[in-house]
Amino acid sequence: MKDANESVAIGRHHLAGIFLFSLATLLLELSLTRVLSVALWYHFGFLIISTALLGFGASGVVLTLWRRLREEIPLDRALAGLAMLFSGLTIVSFWLMQRIPFDPFGVLTDRRQLFFMPLYYLVIALPFFCSGLALALLFTRGATQINRLYAYDLAGAGAGCVSLALVMPAFGGSGSVVVAAALGAAAGAVFALPQSRRFAGLCVALCFGLFALSFVADRALPIRVTTLKRPLPFPPVYTAWNTFSRIDVFERPANAENGTLAMRRFVYDAGTAATGSPDLRPNVREYLRKHPDDAEYPSGIAYLGKPQPRVLVIGSGGGAEVLDALHFGAQSVTAVEINPIITDVISRRMNDFWGDLFQQKKLGLLMLGDLPVAELSLLVLLAQMILIAAIFILLPLAWFSRTGLAAPNRWRYLAYFAALGFGFITIEMALLSHFTLFLGQPVYTYAVVLASLLVFTGAGASLAGRRADRSWRGVLRIVPLILLALVATAIVTPRLFTWALGFPLGGRIACAVLALGPLGILLGMPFPLGLERISREAPAFVPWAWGVNGFFTVIGTISALMIGMTFGFNTALLVGGACYALVFACVALRRRPEDGGPAAITPGKADARTF
Numbered sequence: 001m002k003d004a005n006e007s008v009a010i011g012r013h014h015l016a017g018i019f020l021f022s023l024a025t026l027l028l029e030l031s032l033t034r035v036l037s038v039a040l041w042y043h044f045g046f047l048i049i050s051t052a053l054l055g056f057g058a059s060g061v062v063l064t065l066w067r068r069l070r071e072e073i074p075l076d077r078a079l080a081g082l083a084m085l086f087s088g089l090t091i092v093s094f095w096l097m098q099r100i101p102f103d104p105f106g107v108l109t110d111r112r113q114l115f116f117m118p119l120y121y122l123v124i125a126l127p128f129f130c131s132g133l134a135l136a137l138l139f140t141r142g143a144t145q146i147n148r149l150y151a152y153d154l155a156g157a158g159a160g161c162v163s164l165a166l167v168m169p170a171f172g173g174s175g176s177v178v179v180a181a182a183l184g185a186a187a188g189a190v191f192a193l194p195q196s197r198r199f200a201g202l203c204v205a206l207c208f209g210l211f212a213l214s215f216v217a218d219r220a221l222p223i224r225v226t227t228l229k230r231p232l233p234f235p236p237v238y239t240a241w242n243t244f245s246r247i248d249v250f251e252r253p254a255n256a257e258n259g260t261l262a263m264r265r266f267v268y269d270a271g272t273a274a275t276g277s278p279d280l281r282p283n284v285r286e287y288l289r290k291h292p293d294d295a296e297y298p299s300g301i302a303y304l305g306k307p308q309p310r311v312l313v314i315g316s317g318g319g320a321e322v323l324d325a326l327h328f329g330a331q332s333v334t335a336v337e338i339n340p341i342i343t344d345v346i347s348r349r350m351n352d353f354w355g356d357l358f359q360q361k362k363l364g365l366l367m368l369g370d371l372p373v374a375e376l377s378l379l380v381l382l383a384q385m386i387l388i389a390a391i392f393i394l395l396p397l398a399w400f401s402r403t404g405l406a407a408p409n410r411w412r413y414l415a416y417f418a419a420l421g422f423g424f425i426t427i428e429m430a431l432l433s434h435f436t437l438f439l440g441q442p443v444y445t446y447a448v449v450l451a452s453l454l455v456f457t458g459a460g461a462s463l464a465g466r467r468a469d470r471s472w473r474g475v476l477r478i479v480p481l482i483l484l485a486l487v488a489t490a491i492v493t494p495r496l497f498t499w500a501l502g503f504p505l506g507g508r509i510a511c512a513v514l515a516l517g518p519l520g521i522l523l524g525m526p527f528p529l530g531l532e533r534i535s536r537e538a539p540a541f542v543p544w545a546w547g548v549n550g551f552f553t554v555i556g557t558i559s560a561l562m563i564g565m566t567f568g569f570n571t572a573l574l575v576g577g578a579c580y581a582l583v584f585a586c587v588a589l590r591r592r593p594e595d596g597g598p599a600a601i602t603p604g605k606a607d608a609r610t611f
Contacts, residue, residue, distance in 0.1 A: 010142040010149065013076075017190040018138060018149060019156035021083055024183035025052070025131040026160025026454070027167060028090060030446065031176035032124065038173060038246050038269045039097075039223050040104055050557035051121045053425070055128030056135075057550020063136045064544045075141050076195040079134050083188030084203060086130035087210065090181035091221075093126045094174070098224040131184075136546045143535030143542060147461050150528045154458025161451030172241045174217035182210035225271065236267070238349070240341045245269055247341040249350070254279065264353055266318055266342055275317030277346075280355030287355055288327055303328040312336070319346060319357050326360065333360075338440065413534060416586040417545045420527055421552035422559075423579025427486070427523070428453060429560035430572035435512055438497045440505070448509050452516040453523070460524025472533060472587045478525045479584040485519040486577045490570050526583060 032048045063070055069078060102120040103113055135153060142149055167176045189203035213220060218239075236248035246269050254262040265276030280287045294300050299321055303309065311325040316335035325333045335358065337343050347358045431453070436445040464474070493515060500511045527549075534541050564572045 010145045011194070013190050013194055014079075014138065014142065015148065015152045017079060017083070017187050018135065019152045019159070020183055020187035020190060021086070021131055021134060022153045022156030023160040023163065024086070024180045024187060025128065026157040026450075027163050027183065028127060028177060028180035030161060030164045030450075031168065031173065031180060033446065034168060034241070034246070035094075035173045035177065035223055037272075038225065040102075040226055041272065047121070047558070048124065049425075049429075050554045051124045052128040053550055053553040053557060054121070055125035055130075056132030057547050057554055058125070059129050059132030060136050060544065060547025060550055062129075063133060063140065064547060069137065070140060074195065075137070076191050077199075078137060080188045080192035080196070080199055080203065082130050082134040082137075083184050083191055084206070086127050086134070087181045087184035087188065087206060089130060090127040090177060090184060091210070093123045094177050094221060096123045098222070103226055127181075127184075132546075132550070136542075139531065139546070140535075140539075140542045143532065143539065146532050146535065147464055147466075147528050150524075150531075151458040151462035154454045154461065154524070158451045158455035158458065161447045161454065164447055169240070169242050171214050172218045172239075173223055173246060174221040175214040176241075178210050178214040178217045178221070182207045182214065185210060237264075238345065240344075242339070242341055245339055245341065247339065247345075249345060264318070264350070266345070275320065275342075277318040277320060277323065277354060277357070279353060280323075280357055281352060282355065284323070284326065284355040284357045284360065288323075291327075294327075297324040297327045299324045300328060310334075317342060319354060322357060326357075412586050412589075413538075413541060413545060414548050416530055416583055417527075417549040418552040419579040419582040419586070420530070421549040422556040423576045423583070424523060424527075425553045425556040426560040426563070426572055426579065427519075427576035429557060430564055430569055430576065431489075431516070433561075433564045433572075434493065434569045438493075438501065439508055439512060448512055449516065452513045453520045456517050456520025457524030460521040461528045463521065464525040464529050472529075475526050475529055475587050476584065478522060478529075479580050479587075482519070482522045482526075482580050483577050485522055486573050486580075489515070489519055490573050526580075 029048055029052050036048060097120065100116055100120050100123065101112075102116040103110065104117065138149055139146055164176070167179050171179055185203045185207035189200045189207065192200040192203060234250070237251050238249040240247050248267045250265050250267060252263040252265075254260060262279040263276055264279075265274050267274045278287075303324075308329055308331040309325075311330045311333045313321045313325065313333065313335045316322055316337045319335070322333055322335050346354050351359070428450070432445055432449050435449050439445045439448060464478075496511060496515055500508055503511065531542060531545060534545055560572055560575075563575055
């Protein structure tokens with residue numbers, strides 16, 4: 001049996017494997033935000049973050065309890081098995097999601113939803129548990145190279161965010177989930193290759209099989225849509241996905257008996273909103289000539305007393321307001337549409353149905369990049385998440401502590417990693433909400449902000465590993481810089497948004513990335529530095545730190561949403577800053593200032609003088 005304090009050699013296949021595994025995990029997380037926006041409502045899509053972190057936190061507890069996995073089972077075999085399990089559970093959990101009758105707005109009228117809600121999110125958490133367990137195991141066994149591993153982990157996660165823009169339009173919602181599963185199998189092949197070529201070959205076969213399935217996944221694994229969206233009983237004539245919407249085009253045939261024209265409607269995210277147009281064939285001018293009655297154009301009141309106006313239509317959708325403007329003699333019409341799928345359909349793919357509406361000389365088409373029940377559902381979910389996370393993370397840790405593990409100054413360790421978890425996710429959620437106003441779409445914001453933070457925190461972790469001072473004193477120098485960066489973010493970003501709001505989407509993304517860089521690099525340093533220190537002082541405590549950090553990140557996700565909704569961006573940043581001040585206090589108030597050398601600490605023995 002290997003000594004628990006002994007760290008294994010980290011090879012290139014570990015770095016490549018953790019990169020692929022993290023890429024798969026973040027692609028799955030982002031894909032599920034879109035799937036839940038379609039299946040339920042967009043409010044609940046972003047709760048995937050806390051669900052994923054629940055899986056990560058529970059994995060730390062399991063690793064703490066499972067000594068044989070932590071110390072004896074060959075690392076490559078364990079990682080390959082977990083990657084394969086992630087791949088399989090991704091498909092199984094997604095299939096189960098479509099069969100649980102979860103209705104988030106039914107918690108007041110249907111008591112079964114109090115059971116279905118946690119069950120739904122626990123099923124979603126299963127693959128994230130596997131990836132979290134693999135990362136925790138790799139961080140524990142390779143603790144002496146934690147900064148390199150953490151950097152590759154975050155770089156892969158950042159790549160997963162960016163990949164959504166390529167994968168989602170090509171494969172759709174279900175297909176993107178299957179692609180994530182295929183990448184998990186690829187990670188398993190990388191981990192297995194040095195130890196077992198046969199198992200690596202099995203992983204490669206699974207990877208190719210899943211990739212083939214991804215092309216037909218929308219039919220093989222259809223998404224179950226809540227009945228509250230009142231899905232239409234007949235299939236769409238066209239469906240397309242992008243990073244922030246699923247667009248279905250439905251056609252209502254013409255009715256010769258009552259003279260009703262055919263109609264095509266765009267339906268957003270299976271029923272969140274809709275827009276459409278009557279059949280304008282053979283061309284819009286002919287349609288306008290045959291339909292001169294003002295009563296057929298509902299926005300006519302806007303044109304009273306305005307002969308030949310110049311019209312701006314923001315969110316032109318199916319073109320109903322554009323058609324009204326042409327009927328009422330607009331001198332020029334500028335139509336602005338944010339969704340490229342709709343623009344493609346009306347101006348190219350189905351241009352004949354729209355009768356060249358958007359090809360008119362006087363018209364220019366530009367492409368730009370609240371319920372109390374929802375808030376109550378969020379409170380219910382917060383309470384359930386606290387309960388679930390406590391059952392799966394804190395209670396096992398409390399039980400385990402009674403079996404003899406006594407790390408030195410464990411309450412300071414707990415406070416340190418708890419504050420890091422709650423503080424980091426609070427800042428991240430505040431930035432996601434804040435930058436949505438600037439970038440214009442929640443999923444654009446999610447991909448850009450999350451990818452930037454992951455890449456920059458990965459760079460910070462790598463820089464932390466190269467610092468000459470990697471002791472607790474290094475944390476005391478970094479945390480004040482983080483607090484200064486938070487103050488600068490609160491002051492500078494509103495002015496940046498005002499200055500750059502008129503930039504094209506690419507320019508705004510560049511500004512957002514540059515604004516997040518300094519803060520992200522600094523935020524990436526305290527976690528790996530703390531993990532490296534406890535790996536030297538109390539190696540058996542590493543998975544415990546991982547679990548506690550995960551628990552408070554789960555709670556912080558929903559709490560941060562509520563803080564931001566109630567008190568605003570600056571208050572959320574203030575709460576995040578207070579957490580990092582607590583991190584500083586945990587280190588500054590340590591009993592012994594000496595930070596050198598690994599301590600010979602084993603389970604059941606503690607040195608109360610050592611922090």
